[in-house]
Amino acid sequence: MRTLILIALSILLLPLVVRPAIATEIWIFAIFGLGLNLLLGYTGMLSFGQSTFFGSAAYVAGWLLKHYGMNVLAALGVGVGVGALSALLVGYLCVQRSGLYFIMLTFALNQLFYFIAYQWTSVTGGEDGMPGIPRPVLLGLNFQDPLTYYAFVVVLFLASLWLMKRIVESPLGKILQAIRENEVRAEAVGYNVPRFKLLAFVLAGAFSGLAGVLYAMLFGIVPLEAIGFVFSGNVVFATLIGGSGSLYGPIIGSFVFIWLSESVSTIWARWPLLLGVAFVVVVLFLRGGVVEAWSRLMLWRFSKQKT
Amino acid sequence: MAILETENLTKAFGALTAVNGVSLEIEAGTLHSIIGPNGAGKTTLFNLLTGTFPPTSGRIVFDQKEITGTPAHRIAHLGLARSYQRTTVFPAFSLLDNVWVAAFATGRSWNGLLFKNARKYGEVTERAQTALSDVGLLSKADVPAREISHGEQRQLELAIALAAAPRVLLLDEPAAGLSPDETRKMVALVRALKGRYTIVLIEHKIDIIMSVSDRISVMHFGSLIAEGTPQEIQKNPDVRRAYLGGVAA
Numbered sequence: 001m002r003t004l005i006l007i008a009l010s011i012l013l014l015p016l017v018v019r020p021a022i023a024t025e026i027w028i029f030a031i032f033g034l035g036l037n038l039l040l041g042y043t044g045m046l047s048f049g050q051s052t053f054f055g056s057a058a059y060v061a062g063w064l065l066k067h068y069g070m071n072v073l074a075a076l077g078v079g080v081g082v083g084a085l086s087a088l089l090v091g092y093l094c095v096q097r098s099g100l101y102f103i104m105l106t107f108a109l110n111q112l113f114y115f116i117a118y119q120w121t122s123v124t125g126g127e128d129g130m131p132g133i134p135r136p137v138l139l140g141l142n143f144q145d146p147l148t149y150y151a152f153v154v155v156l157f158l159a160s161l162w163l164m165k166r167i168v169e170s171p172l173g174k175i176l177q178a179i180r181e182n183e184v185r186a187e188a189v190g191y192n193v194p195r196f197k198l199l200a201f202v203l204a205g206a207f208s209g210l211a212g213v214l215y216a217m218l219f220g221i222v223p224l225e226a227i228g229f230v231f232s233g234n235v236v237f238a239t240l241i242g243g244s245g246s247l248y249g250p251i252i253g254s255f256v257f258i259w260l261s262e263s264v265s266t267i268w269a270r271w272p273l274l275l276g277v278a279f280v281v282v283v284l285f286l287r288g289g290v291v292e293a294w295s296r297l298m299l300w301r302f303s304k305q306k307t
Numbered sequence: 308m309a310i311l312e313t314e315n316l317t318k319a320f321g322a323l324t325a326v327n328g329v330s331l332e333i334e335a336g337t338l339h340s341i342i343g344p345n346g347a348g349k350t351t352l353f354n355l356l357t358g359t360f361p362p363t364s365g366r367i368v369f370d371q372k373e374i375t376g377t378p379a380h381r382i383a384h385l386g387l388a389r390s391y392q393r394t395t396v397f398p399a400f401s402l403l404d405n406v407w408v409a410a411f412a413t414g415r416s417w418n419g420l421l422f423k424n425a426r427k428y429g430e431v432t433e434r435a436q437t438a439l440s441d442v443g444l445l446s447k448a449d450v451p452a453r454e455i456s457h458g459e460q461r462q463l464e465l466a467i468a469l470a471a472a473p474r475v476l477l478l479d480e481p482a483a484g485l486s487p488d489e490t491r492k493m494v495a496l497v498r499a500l501k502g503r504y505t506i507v508l509i510e511h512k513i514d515i516i517m518s519v520s521d522r523i524s525v526m527h528f529g530s531l532i533a534e535g536t537p538q539e540i541q542k543n544p545d546v547r548r549a550y551l552g553g554v555a556a
Contacts, residue, residue, distance in 0.1 A: 171411050171425050178408045181397035188357065188395075189471060190383030190412030 003248060007161075010255075011154050018263065020146035021218065026258045027150075027157040028214045033239045033250025034164045035207025040236065041244035042168060043200045044180030045095075046103050049110030050208050050235050052090055053083040055227025056113060057209030058216040059124055062133045065217070072138040076156075076213050083209015084202045086113075091201030095194045098183070110229055117227050129223040133216050143217070153214055160207060161251075167203065168247060176200050241278050243289030252290045309368075310335040310505050311356070311387075311475055316365035318351055325351040327529035328365070333475070338497075338506045340516045343526035344549070349509045350392060352526070353477050356507075357389050358382040370474070384413055388473035390464045392480045392509070398453040402444055402463055405452050406435040409470040438470035442496060458489035465496065475505045482512060494519065517541065525549070 014023040032054060039045045057079035064070040064078060094105045117124045124130055135143035143149040167173055178186045179193055187193045216222045225231055234257065242253025256278070264271040286292050311333040318326040326348045333339045341349050355362050358379040367375045369385060377385075388409075397405050410431045411417075419427075426432070439445045442462040447455060452463060461481060468476055481497060482490045494515050500506060501519065510516050516523060516537070523540045525533040527549045533540060540546055 166422050166424075169424050169426075170420065170422055171417070171428070172421050174404065174408055174411070174425050178397050178400070181399055182395060185391075185395045185397065185467070186408070187379045188359075188383060188389060189409040189467065190380050191408075192378075192380045 020150050022262045024150045024153050024218050026254050027153050028211050030251045030254040031160045032211035032235050033254050035204040036235050037239050037250045038204045043176040047106045048103050049106035049232050051227050051231035052110045052113045053087050053205040053208035054212035056086045057082040058212035058222040058226050061213040062130050062216040062222045066133050079209040079213030080206045084206040087201045087205020091198045095197040114227050129221045131221040133220050135217045241289050243291030245288045246291040249291045312368040314366040317363045319363045324529050329531050335505050337521040338501045340508045340520040340523045347526040348529040386474035388468040388471040389477040390468045394460045396452045401449050403448040406438045406466050406470040409467045410434040413471045438466045442466040477507045479509045
């Protein structure tokens, strides 16, 4: 309940504190993080190639929006589909391996998609990106107005959060965590581990796809970076800093990451340094990220009150 | 009637033949022990039976059906469950969740896999609780597995196998690393399970083997060298030479 109030408050206050575009980007990035965390936090798979699905969805849906004036909801549906489908393809190849090989495969396939986008200039615009993506009117809602679009993204974020909550609390969520905890035993008690990993991959890909289309519509362009490895790394960093052990970790991570990159970067060009320090602190002392720091603080205050 | 049979089962890892032409018949309802010195191939035999890896040659027949080469996750659904020599649980999970995932795997249906709240599977939770109470851990159902003692983890190990509602239980040294006191508890537990399940037991502690087994098979360097009742095995000169040696006296 307190988490819900906190989320509601931040949804309302955020556009007052930062530019609407940044506020919107935070929630989009949070959807992206929710998807990754199903892999990273729940299944224990570090995918270093999530931008493959984010970018592919952004390009395909962006193309349809730009050239065929597609309906917004249909474009989002296409994005979710492209995200899931590309994740099925990439995931099928990656889940055959585990550990370092898995990570390298996700990375290598990400590079493959990146260079396709880089070379295929007639469609993707290559290095210049794919500009001119509209935000068509939906049911009389004018998405050209930043706050209207912000509200639309927030609604989709809440739907994503609700859906992800259902997934992690379902038997599937338990099975994925069992795979994280002990792959051999999960297999022995009767789960086809590669199949379940693939399912997690496809679900994560669908969330990435949704985020990708919203991102393209927000900035009116699909930049080449949207399918690059830096983007894949960013969502991993954000999720780890927020806390991969919790459903809400990626949301906090998205706040910290986007806020740092958009606000602090204008004041101080060396801002990634801060990110590096935060990352080192998390890896060395706070494996549960901001979420763990908070719960430790609460525990500490609680024990002080008692004595 | 034999519920589990192997015919000339062989597994070679390169030049090493870990299991060599083993033909075994496990009668339904019995407790059949497999003994042998370290490295005799007992655990490899279990890995073959449960599909961890396929045999190099030979056949495995479970309940009249050939299961040679069936992958591990399918074996569990056929009714063959195992426990591990080295504790293999889900550390961050509560004890109940540890057995819950095993109970769900072999449950009646996977309806609602993606969307229904895991707490709403009453029948699965009941079976999980029964498995925990069978090993005497129900009172700790909410404790994370990593926080219980080694002895309790061995019991949990067993509960995970039980939760799958198997017909045949393969127990790989359930008393490994236990204190004399904990060992007595574990033996009592295995005794209580005897009759309810067909049990194949790997164990090193000879006194346990002699007191609980209906039949014993002896492995040495990957091959079966003897099979019989505990009395017959005790008298067998080959077994004495290969395995019991000075220890049995």
